[in-house]
Amino acid sequence: MAALTISLTTAGAAWAQIPPQMPYDAERGVFTFAAGIEPSLPAVVAITTLGAGGGPSRGDxxxxxxxxGSGVIIDAAGGVIITNHHVIENGTAFRVDLLDGRSYRAELLGADRATDIAVLRIAAPDLTQVHVAPAGTLRSGDxxxxxxxxxxxxQTLTMGVISGLGRSGLGDAVEDYIQTDAAVNSGNSGGPLxxxxxxxxxxxxxILSGGGTSGGNDGIAFAVPINIMRFVTDQILATGEVVRGETGATVSSLTPRRAEDMGLEIGRGAVVEDVVPGSPADRAGLRRGDVITGLEDRVVSNGGTVQAMTGIAPPGTSxxxxxxxxxxxxxxxxxxxxxNGPSIALGATGLSAHGARFADGAAGVEVRSVEAGSPAAQAGLTAGDVVTRAGNATVRRAADLERALSGARREITVTxxxxxxxxxxxLPGA
Structure with a gap:
């Protein structure tokens, strides 16, 4: 393919050359990425979640x-498909439609709410799997x-660029997103980038949409990077569940208001809310009120950054x-x-239970932070909630909540x- 040279007459520009490797179809006379993209398209599937909810029935x-939503085949021999947790949530059965028109019922192997990843499997011949790029090689502008x-x-293909890397802040979850301006709309969830x-x-x-609840594309979309996808998928395939690493530090996101209250001139970071005695964070010298601003070579934007990096680090990693x-x-x-710590522990500064941090406040027992993917997060607790009852017991102090939770042998309803x-x-019992 011959290089194409274009003369630029705008101020400050002289000459620019489109490099010879720019994809060009000489027979049709057009620039195109079809040769690279088309082999991957049969690996992209449509997923329909079936359940007891409303909607058109496929039978009486x-x-x-x-x-x-959508999904992508990562293992053709095993029929393994990756999609989003929110695509399969509340489903009792799942249908996968292939690009060639074939349709199969799928088995749910496992799902992880904190990373929004789910793994399905179908039994089908002649599948196509997507090739996976090396992790850590992306750059803004790709x-x-x-x-x-x-x-x-x-099936629809849209193009954009990588707008940013390491994005978090959509919530205190395991977030380390790729941001792109490629058009992503309802139904794209679970599909590949x-x-x-x-x-x-x-x-x-x-996606982030300026249209409120319309869910339209405004050029800001997020994708789970492949390093997190692989971490979750490998564990689900091996054991059916996901276990994240921990350091014993409970963190929350530093907000501008919190930074002002703490007298800080920064607006990003992760605030240490509590440290489990004897934990790695305790041995490292971290204390309540410290603000983590960097982890390894990463800037810590909020609690999600810490959750993501510690969550996918193998045990023993420093x-x-x-x-x-x-x-x-x-x-x-x-x-x-x-x-390996207890799920319910009452300390001098508050209560840690099922991945949430509770403390006595002016309004009552307040939820100070919730660890992503924890039982408390899955139950719907969020920072700022004020606990008033646990089972049949009235809750006025953290010690009241600890007694109620520790005494519950089965599930307990928290108001x-x-x-x-x-x-x-x-919440689970003790």
């Missing part, structure tokens, strides 16, 4: 369609292609942390461990006030 007595089945359409060679770089999971204390910066090293309204959450 059969389950109804309650939601839909071309990106989103593939899926949006808005009830057949590909590079210009057709290799998988992420799983499309969320992480160098930079933190602020009393306005001074310091560094320390923490070793990631497997979760909270949230924004002036009452809500309930079901």
């Amino acid at each position: 007595d059969g389950p109804k369609e309650i939601s839909g 071309l990106a292609f989103a593939v899926g089945y949006p808005l009830g359409l057949d 590909l590079d210009s060679r057709g290799r998988l770089i992420g799983i499309n999971t969320a 992480l160098e942390a930079t933190y602020l204390r009393d306005g001074r910066s310091a560094t320390t090293t923490m070793t990631v461990q497997r979760p 909270v006030t949230r924004g002036g309204e009452t809500a309930t959450a079901i």
Whole structure:
């Protein structure tokens, strides 16, 4: 393919040359990425979630369609498909439609709410799997292609660029998103984000829309990167569940208001809310009120950054942390461990239970933070909730809540006030 030279007459520009490797179809006389993308398209599937919810029924007595999305085949021999947790949530059965028109019922192997990843499997011959790009090689400005089945359409391909990396802040979850401006709409969830060679770089999971609840594309979409996808998928395939590493530090996101209250001139970081005695964070010298600003070579944007990095680090991994204390910066090293502490523990500064941190406040027992993917998070508890009852017991102090939770041998219903309204959450027993 011959190089094409274009003369630029704008101010400050002289000459620019489109490099010879620019994809060009000489027979048709067009620039195209089809040669790299097309081999991956048969690996992209449509997923229909069936359950007891409303929607059109496929039969008088059969389950109804309650939601839909996309997915991508990562293992053709095993029929393994990756999609989003929110695509399969509340489903009792799942249908996978292939690009060639074939349709199969799928088995749910496992799902992880914190990373929004789910793994399905189908038994089908002659499948195509997507090639996976090496992790850690993306750069802002790289071309990106989103593939899926949006808005009830057949398979659709859109193009954009990588707008940013390491994005978090959509909530205190395991977030380390790729941001792209490739058009992603309802139905694209769970589908692949590909590079210009057709290799998988992420799983499309969320969008930000200026239209409120319309869910329209405004050029800001997020994808779970492949390092997190692989971590979750490998564990689900091996054991059926996901276990994340921990350091014993409970963290929350530093907000501008919290920074102002703490007298800080920064607006990003993770606030240490509590440290389990004897844990790696305790041995590293971290204390309540420290603000983690860096972890290894990453800037910590909020609690999600810490959750993501510690959550996918193998046990025994050492992480160098930079933190602020009393306005001074310091560094320390923490070793990631497997979760092995008690699920309910009352300390001097509050109560840790099922992944949530509770403390006595002016309004009552307040939920200070909730660890992503924990039983408390899955029950729907959020920071700012105020607990009023646990089972049949009235809750006025953290010690009341600890007695109720520790005495529950089965599930217990916790009542909270949230924004002036009452809500309930079901937590496991002791």
